[in-house]
Amino acid sequence: MKDAIYLSQALKEKQFSQQEFLEETAKKAKKMNPELNAFVTFATTDLPSKKTDSLLAGVPFPLKMLGQEKKGWLATSGSVLFKDHRASMNSNYVRQIESLGLLPLGQTNSPEFGFKNITDPVLYGPAKNPWNVAHSPGGSSGGAAAAVAAGIVPMAGASDGGGSVRIPASFCGLIGLKPSRGTMPVGPYAWRGWQGAAIDFGLTISMRDTEALFYGLRGTASGAPYQASPAEWETHPEKQRLRIAVCSASPIGSTISEEAKQAVKNAVNFLVEQGHDVVEIAYPLDGRHLINSYYQMNAAETAAMITSIEGNLKRSVRQEELEPISWTLLEYGKKIAAATYIASLHVWDRAAVTMEELFQEYDLFLSPTTAFSAPEIARDLQSDLIREKMSQVSELSEGQAFDIVTEMFEESLQITPYTQLANLTGQPGISLPTHLTGEGLPLGIQFMAARGREDLLFTIGKLFEENQKFYLPKNVQ
Numbered sequence: 300m301k302d303a304i305y306l307s308q309a310l311k312e313k314q315f316s317q318q319e320f321l322e323e324t325a326k327k328a329k330k331m332n333p334e335l336n337a338f339v340t341f342a343t344t345d346l347p348s349k350k351t352d353s354l355l356a357g358v359p360f361p362l363k364m365l366g367q368e369k370k371g372w373l374a375t376s377g378s379v380l381f382k383d384h385r386a387s388m389n390s391n392y393v394r395q396i397e398s399l400g401l402l403p404l405g406q407t408n409s410p411e412f413g414f415k416n417i418t419d420p421v422l423y424g425p426a427k428n429p430w431n432v433a434h435s436p437g438g439s440s441g442g443a444a445a446a447v448a449a450g451i452v453p454m455a456g457a458s459d460g461g462g463s464v465r466i467p468a469s470f471c472g473l474i475g476l477k478p479s480r481g482t483m484p485v486g487p488y489a490w491r492g493w494q495g496a497a498i499d500f501g502l503t504i505s506m507r508d509t510e511a512l513f514y515g516l517r518g519t520a521s522g523a524p525y526q527a528s529p530a531e532w533e534t535h536p537e538k539q540r541l542r543i544a545v546c547s548a549s550p551i552g553s554t555i556s557e558e559a560k561q562a563v564k565n566a567v568n569f570l571v572e573q574g575h576d577v578v579e580i581a582y583p584l585d586g587r588h589l590i591n592s593y594y595q596m597n598a599a600e601t602a603a604m605i606t607s608i609e610g611n612l613k614r615s616v617r618q619e620e621l622e623p624i625s626w627t628l629l630e631y632g633k634k635i636a637a638a639t640y641i642a643s644l645h646v647w648d649r650a651a652v653t654m655e656e657l658f659q660e661y662d663l664f665l666s667p668t669t670a671f672s673a674p675e676i677a678r679d680l681q682s683d684l685i686r687e688k689m690s691q692v693s694e695l696s697e698g699q700a701f702d703i704v705t706e707m708f709e710e711s712l713q714i715t716p717y718t719q720l721a722n723l724t725g726q727p728g729i730s731l732p733t734h735l736t737g738e739g740l741p742l743g744i745q746f747m748a749a750r751g752r753e754d755l756l757f758t759i760g761k762l763f764e765e766n767q768k769f770y771l772p773k774n775v776q
Contacts, residue, residue: 300450300775302505303358303512307400310357317346317357324359324404327451334432337445339364339423341405342372354511356400360501361455362393363443364423365409367499368488369393377409377420377439380608380620391484391520392499396456399515407455408442411622412601413497416466416715417674418442421622425676428471429772430740434673437467440502444471447502450774454508460497461593462718465730467502469743470673472732472772474503474760477718479750480725481525482517493600494644495525496593496722504775506760509729513753525725530751537758541575544661549670550586550720553713558742559667562734566665566744569768577665583657584650586716592643593719594704599640601625602632618690624707627689631704634697651724651750658726658749663759668730668743669715680710721747729756731763735770 301309310320321343332338338361350356368374368386375381393403408418408426418441419425428436429449436445440457444467447455457464459477468475480495492498500516503509519526547563549555567577605616618626657664674680681689688703695703721728727750730743748755763769 300453300504303453303503303508304354304505306453307354307356307358320357321359321402321404324452328405328446331449331451335427335429335445335449336424337407337426337442337449337451338405339408339442340373344402344404347400347402351400353400353515355508355515358401358454359404359452360396360401361405361407361443361446361452362403363409363440363456363458364406365413365439366390366458366489367392367456369403372406375422377411377413377422378621378625379422380616382422388487390488391486392456392516395484395516395518404452407440407446409440410438411625413439413458413460413463414597414624414628415439416462416711417680419676427676428673429774430471430673433675433677434740435470435676437470437673439463440467443502444468444473447471447473447504448772448775450772453775454501454503454512456499457502458497458499459722460493461722462715464500464502465668465718465728465743465745466715468730468732469668470741472741472770474506474509474732475730475743476500476509476513476753476756477721477728478513478517478753479527479531479727481519481523481527482531484516484518484520485523486520490522490524494596495725496596504771506757506764509760510757528751530749531753533751535752535754538662539574541662541755541759542660543570543575543577543663543665544580544657545577545665546580546582547667548582549716550582550584551590551712551716552587553670553716555667556671558672558734558736559670562742562744563665563667566733569763569766573762578661584653584720588646589650589723590712590719591705592646593723594701594708595635595639595643598628598632598704599635600632601628602635605629623686623689627692627704627707630692631697631700634700636697647723650720651726654720654724654726654747655749658752662748662755664747666717666745668717668745670717671714672736672738672740672742674714681707717745726750727753727756729760731760732769732771733763741770
């Protein structure tokens, strides 16, 4: 498959019609989806009523079944609790997608409320990785990643609250940008998105598509609680020689695969060959302290969300209506004091300052995207003992409940310990598909930059791309 800009231009040149384009996409989806389970609905969209000169106009664009809501379409958030719920209006993200001439076409698989780094909701079942269907495409944008990596579509809607764009990008050999906080459309259902940690974007197969999607979506609503850094709106002179900090060590002190270390080492060698200054540093923050604050926020936000749902339902949500992770977060969240919640956000703010200070010395920060390649779908990331403890969380103290939350996420966290930082600090990060493991599975590298400096991420991504350093899925090459 060619990238979105190529296909949009071919459409403008009348190499094929819009109807033919949509029909061919639907044909591929229906052929591949029984194996991949990437799409959970395949609603078609009306043909555009007017033409647009957007670089992406006319390209089919699946929406993630989590927050990317289109009026009248299912809006389940991957949860049995909402299995029949439909959106009453378009989200502002979808409105902007459509203003670019992109055509919403179906909805992709996502874990319940986006709480996992894999995609296996009870409601829809597991999504599968096109590189090897015994493996997960990651999460929470796993269905989107599978659809793009299979060559069904050149880009797809995705969102990232702790790595949910970058993790699937690493696992599926795609480009995954998490933009700076405050740059992407929010509302009208929700404006804060996990207190700014969560943000909508997409998964792509070329740097020019990534850049076009970013600048097409970028904007600031006057009422949005988080606003982009002024640096985002400035034009920066292109630097010929970048200063890049690098660290492969795990921020939580866990084991890192030799493949992840090699991916970074290969990238460093290439960057040095290209004339850039690369400096190895210790991980700049206490990853455990950060992830603890993330869990506290996540649980408190879950409690607030479910309380709101209960108000609409006019009844309490029952334990059997939620998956165990969601229930555990809910019950822990009920126990968190307001002071604890506010303190967790202060941890984020201090981390943001530390990273901005780092970016006064360095242009970019390089690490693995994920510590390992995609786990097998059959792998159990929790034990029966942990699940038993989770089922009893309602009876525990706040401290005990926190320990259970930490334990239930631990094995998953060790696979993906790097991505949460950018969400908590609001800085942009990008996963680039630069490595294949000995098993033939992709594994990405991640670059972070200061807030508002997506331009540096585009520059470094293009450098790898133009020098044929990307390992894209065979269906999109």
